[in-house]
Amino acid sequence: MTDVPHIANGVADPIATTRQWVERAVIGLNLCPFAKAVYVKQQVRFVLSDASTPEALLEELAEELVLLRDADPEQVDTTLIIHPDVLTDFLDYNDFLDNADAAVEALDLQGVIQVASFHPDYQFAGTAPDDISNYTNRSPYPTLHLLREASIDRAVEAFPDADVIVERNVKTLDSLGHAGWAKLFGE
Numbered sequence: 486m487t488d489v490p491h492i493a494n495g496v497a498d499p500i501a502t503t504r505q506w507v508e509r510a511v512i513g514l515n516l517c518p519f520a521k522a523v524y525v526k527q528q529v530r531f532v533l534s535d536a537s538t539p540e541a542l543l544e545e546l547a548e549e550l551v552l553l554r555d556a557d558p559e560q561v562d563t564t565l566i567i568h569p570d571v572l573t574d575f576l577d578y579n580d581f582l583d584n585a586d587a588a589v590e591a592l593d594l595q596g597v598i599q600v601a602s603f604h605p606d607y608q609f610a611g612t613a614p615d616d617i618s619n620y621t622n623r624s625p626y627p628t629l630h631l632l633r634e635a636s637i638d639r640a641v642e643a644f645p646d647a648d649v650i651v652e653r654n655v656k657t658l659d660s661l662g663h664a665g666w667a668k669l670f671g672e
Contacts, residue, residue: 499567500531502625507565509669514661516621516654519640528562536571539581546629547588550598553631564631572627575606585629599637601630617658620666621651 507529512521523529532549536542546566553564572578585600603624608614641647658666 497569499569499626500533503531503565503567503628505670506625510620510666513669514654514657516657518644518650519636523562523636526562528558528560530556530561530564532564532566534566534568534571536568538571539577539584542566542568542571542581543584543588546585546600547592549631550588550592550594553598553633554592554594558633558636562633562636566629566631567626568629569626573605575604575608578602578604578627596634599632599634601632603628603630615663617661617663617666618655620658621654 507520507524511517512524530549530553532545534542534545536545545568549564549566553561572581579602582600582602589595589598589600603622604627605623605625606614607622607624608619609616609622612619644650661669
């Protein structure tokens with residue numbers, strides 16, 4: 486695992502650990518300039534999945550897609566499904582993303598909701614496993630991020646140079662390095 490998990494009574498708290506990652510990395514390093522607004526408005530739904538099989542996770546994903554579709558965006562704008570007990574292998578997780586996209590399509594939600602991916606071992610094609618650029622998508626636990634397309638469109642309108650975000654993030658992490666990343670989480 487990439488980060489040190491929160492421990493309460495000897496048990497890791499995946500939601501607290503994920504919140505810490507959102508606060509310190511995603512928002513703190515400004516890896517996603519759109520995250521802070523929905524986070525401070527408490528419009529991010531954190532869901533801890535108890536799925537232990539990809540099939541069970543796919544069922545939970547479908548339920549969360551419907552819930553997000555039907556929720557008032559002022560109450561729930563985005564959802565993070567944290568699933569620590571399934572798809573811990575990055576290649577299996579990456580393969581599962583085709584199933585996630587198929588669920589979006591089966592529920593007729595293309596253009597309405599999209600699924601973004603985060604994983605402790607995330608690795609972009611063409612990079613080494615320890616390349617710091619991979620950390621832009623490394624979360625403490627495997628996580629599916631459900632985003633409303635309308636929110637993305639509004640965010641991109643407000644930030645017209647959205648294409649530079651990835652480039653800026655790589656520069657940020659290059660300057661931070663592995664030691665700086667570890668320091669963010671008290672390692």
